[in-house]
Amino acid sequence: MPFLKKYKELQKVVGKGIYGEPRTVLFAEIFEECDKFLSTLEIEDLISKVPGKEYFAFRMGGKSSRAVNKELFCRGMGGWDLLRECLSNNDLSPMSKTDLERTLYTLAISFCACIDIVKERDQQTPGTFFGYLVAYLLHWRLGVEPKTSIKIMSVEGEADVNLQTDLIYDLGLKKQKFHVPVKTSSRERAIMLWAHQKLLDGAYGIERYMGTPVLLAETKLDKKNREVVEICLPDQWKVYQLYIARLKRVYYLDMPTPYLRLQGEFPPIMVKSFADLFSEWDDLMPV
């Protein structure tokens, strides 16, 4: 498949730490190939158990993609072309928030859906790609390259532990640092987000690294009855935020409605649309 070939090229470029034009071109080619491939597939309406949201799946023969949000998914490359222009002009104002949300979601979910169809139970490739995509977008927004590991001081006489992480941003002297875990979903592993925050708090001081995870969605498709549910545990998140550590933001591309209320409660958990990051990021910094 052409999108897989381009994905392998992207992996090489990422491995070499190359940002800028080569990476932009590869993303464009991947999106275009995914869009072409998806346009040849059948659409199956799914039974949505998620209030206020409708989902479909792409199908080819006996194989089916994950659930795709109908309202957020857009055919064609229009959104990407506009986003790319906005990115290069360093000005997102020509895009409405809705346009931005739909474009970001479409870019992420298209590749994941393609992999669901052409591979067997492959969760790793979509997850890795989603990480690359978020890193690419944040690189544009923040202007710095992330690290994907962090040194944690061990005890005296022993070497520091080099902990593999998702994205770590150091914006420079006296500025906030960020830890951005990137996952296609959190589900029953959400506590790991707070655990990593607690570890960084312990090793570097509280909120020296701000935790701002980026998640794709919390939907789950039952392969047999074709029902889509959203697995949300807002009450558990509250006790994690109360007793383990504080996350500064949790960004979603397909925002689960049950988490919205957490913004206005105590302890607040600011669960927001990933599109919000682009406008509010500067306000997260204390200097």
Place this chain on the structure above:
Amino acid sequence: MPFLKKYKELQKVVGKGIYGEPRTVLFAEIFEECDKFLSTLEIEDLISKVPGKEYFAFRMGGKSSRAVNKELFCRGMGGWDLLRECLSNNDLSPMSKTDLERTLYTLAISFCACIDIVKERDQQTPGTFFGYLVAYLLHWRLGVEPKTSIKIMSVEGEADVNLQTDLIYDLGLKKQKFHVPVKTSSRERAIMLWAHQKLLDGAYGIERYMGTPVLLAETKLDKKNREVVEICLPDQWKVYQLYIARLKRVYYLDMPTPYLRLQGEFPPIMVKSFADLFSEWDDLMPV
């Protein structure tokens, strides 16, 4: 398969909270059926990349079980019969530690191996069974029944959060309480063990609940090249123990050697054989 039929009966007995004889009989029947089934299978020697340990897999047609530790696995029901006698006499002294280790390991791995052969990529059934087995053994040892959820105080005006957990033991007034996560492996999710400890520490006070996870093994079999590796992250565990929370014990049925050294270092992490639990449990209690 007879062992699956018996497992379903066990699920019902567990669901009804019945301990004692009915559960003992079902375990005996399951072990016997597993032993019978496994004795009909081929044995494949695996390439062990784990220093000092050898592994094999059961095979039937194109299907293969997980890796089984050669030294710990015993054919037949001899160990179980002796253990059962020891359990009912409340005296484990007739069993050497090695016998106990081999018996416990064989009981756990036999059912997992059977499921590997008869089911497709089913991790849940072996995990659930392993939880039942550990709960059964601990019930005998501690004399109390575990809870599998715990109330965590949320903020004022909101209901407590009922957190689903593995095994929670409350030994009574002024005595230590225990939180026993039970997993077939921890791998890259080990941080969740410390996160749950931190959550309980936060909600109830430090070490009000002692964390003593029980794990089966950390082996991983590469399906293609037939190599067995052990995935161990001792340096990461040290920083978890240093910066997140303190686990009192980590018990293994197939003890990964790289974790042994953590006993003698700072911060100490007492990673031990599950068989040790039976002799040392009383010493873990402060009263």
